[in-house]
Amino acid sequence: xxxxxxxxxxxxxxxxxxxxxxxxxxxxxxxxxxxxxxxxxxxxxxxxxxxxxxxxxxxxxxxxxxxxxxxxxxxxxxxxxxxxxxxxxxxxxxxxxxxxxxxxxxxxxxxxxxxxxxxxxxxxxxxxxxxxxxxxxxxxxxxxxxxxxxxxxxxxxxxxxxxxxxxxxxxxxxxxxxxxxxxxxxxxxxxxxxxxxxxxxxxxxxxxxxxxxxxxxxxxxxxxxxxxxxxxxxxxxxxxxxxxxxxxxxxxxxxxxxxxxxxxxxxxxxxxxxxxxxxxxxxxxxxxxxxxxxxxxxxxxxxxxxxxxxxxxxxxxxxxxxxxxxxxxxxxxxxxxxxxxxxxxxxxxxxxxxxxxxxxxxxxxxxxxxxxxxxxxxxxxxx
Numbered sequence: 001x002x003x004x005x006x007x008x009x010x011x012x013x014x015x016x017x018x019x020x021x022x023x024x025x026x027x028x029x030x031x032x033x034x035x036x037x038x039x040x041x042x043x044x045x046x047x048x049x050x051x052x053x054x055x056x057x058x059x060x061x062x063x064x065x066x067x068x069x070x071x072x073x074x075x076x077x078x079x080x081x082x083x084x085x086x087x088x089x090x091x092x093x094x095x096x097x098x099x100x101x102x103x104x105x106x107x108x109x110x111x112x113x114x115x116x117x118x119x120x121x122x123x124x125x126x127x128x129x130x131x132x133x134x135x136x137x138x139x140x141x142x143x144x145x146x147x148x149x150x151x152x153x154x155x156x157x158x159x160x161x162x163x164x165x166x167x168x169x170x171x172x173x174x175x176x177x178x179x180x181x182x183x184x185x186x187x188x189x190x191x192x193x194x195x196x197x198x199x200x201x202x203x204x205x206x207x208x209x210x211x212x213x214x215x216x217x218x219x220x221x222x223x224x225x226x227x228x229x230x231x232x233x234x235x236x237x238x239x240x241x242x243x244x245x246x247x248x249x250x251x252x253x254x255x256x257x258x259x260x261x262x263x264x265x266x267x268x269x270x271x272x273x274x275x276x277x278x279x280x281x282x283x284x285x286x287x288x289x290x291x292x293x294x295x296x297x298x299x300x301x302x303x304x305x306x307x308x309x310x311x312x313x314x315x316x317x318x319x320x321x322x323x324x325x326x327x328x329x330x331x332x333x334x335x336x337x338x339x340x341x342x343x344x345x346x347x348x349x350x351x352x353x354x355x356x357x358x359x360x361x362x363x364x365x366x367x368x369x370x371x372x373x374x375x376x377x378x379x380x381x382x383x
Contacts (some may be wrong), residue, residue, distance in 0.1 A: 008022075016334065021044035032112040033058065033352050034164070035059050035060045035152070036155070036156040037057060037159075037160055038163055038372070039056040040052070040076075042055045044109075047115045047145070049114075049137075051077050051079075051190070052064070052110060053075045053077075054072065054074060055075050055106070055160060056070055056072050056137075057156060057161075058071070059152050059153045059157075060152050060194075061141075062134075062143055062152065065253055071153050071157070071204070071298060072131075072132045072136070073106060074105065074110070074130040074132075075129050075134055075161045076128040076129075078125060078126070078127060079122075082167040085124065087125065088127070088173065088174075089128075090129075090369065091155075091172055091173070091184070092118075092129070092130040092131075093130075093150065093154050093174070093177075094178075095207070095255065097136070097270055097271050098272055099237055099241055100267055100268050100270060101136065101139065102138035102139065103214075103271065103320050105130065105132060106137050110284045111315045112173065120235065120362065127161070129157050129158050129168075131154055131156075131157040133153050133179075141245050142267075142302065143245060144240075144241040145209070145237075146303040146304065147303065147304055150182060151189065151192060151194075151307070154174065154176075154187040155194055170197055171201055172201065173201055173369040174182070174200060174349070175204040175369070175372065176204070177206045177358045178208075179193050180225055180325065181206055181209070182209055184204070185203060185309055187314075188313060188315070189307045189311060190307060195274075200312070200313050202314050202315070202369060202378070203313060203315045204322060204361075204365045204369065206318035206333055207320055207323060207325070207354050207378075208331060208366070209318075209326050209334075210333050211305045212333075215326070215342035216226070228283065228326045229284065232285060232288050233275055235288065235289060236262055236263055238289070239254050240264075240266035242297060244267065251263050252290075253290060253296040254296035259281075259283055259287070259289075259320050262274075283361065287352070297320070301323050308341075309334075309337050311343045314343075314378035315338060315344065315346070317347050317348070318360075318361040318365070320350050320352050320356075320360075321350065322351060322353050324354065339380075339382030344378055345380055345382055348361060
């Protein structure tokens, strides 16, 4: 993995050099360089009941904790006077959008569905901080489904926002869907030691993937080996991320010749276009993956594992029973793993597909967040 560290060292040196760029504001230019520090902030127009900003900030490199990466995020502050102690924060972690630079939600902008989602939380009195993850929105390597990378980015986005907005409280509720559900569970595990200034009151994970010692099944999940399966898309994204992080990675060790053109496109196309391109190319698990693909992709499957599942604050786990992208059985296995180590888990099932889960769980998620902030006892569904 020396090539990984060499590349990341170059990235870190570049970030340090950028610390004096003209577009950085005076505070970050002269403050000691550290994770959880805003680099720049820009107000944006958005149809929400509050004020929106795009923020660039620093986070820790998941491969080398002595180095930093630049990450972008959206920060939304409610209208009006904050309550005593400041606005509580809902830290939002989005689902898979792709691994290209322009696949960042902060670049795509806040459209109607996003404005409705954010607006519901803002009207309840939450500030919203929504990270893009490293490699999306700011130059750098996108480490798809890297649990530590996503978790640290979530925590650092809140720390950076609080430095710029004293009206934001240190009381935080974490909410994520799909890839974001993995990120917030990882953030909850890392928070005590990595970001002790934040009080994580509860974590809401919707459609969360689960990686353990037997994670190769995600590459062939659903519909059989000869039909299109979402695992093909996720496998290509993992492979492209691994290739960006480690220049010694040989994509032909994981992917058959028919799939290599899509491997190269994985870093260029965002989620919707990439799903369409993979399906249009007729890729299936059988014609995409080499027999030894699981071993070839082992470093990425390893980085996708949670740092810990023993969490101090309660978890709401939302499971879509009709999910064809993150199999319900995988989500149930995650709930069992959380319960087995003593985490308080409130388990909710919804008879929907993967994407509609966010809307289906909205009211229960908001209720869970309110109760967690108030310190109400959250009952556990663990047996």
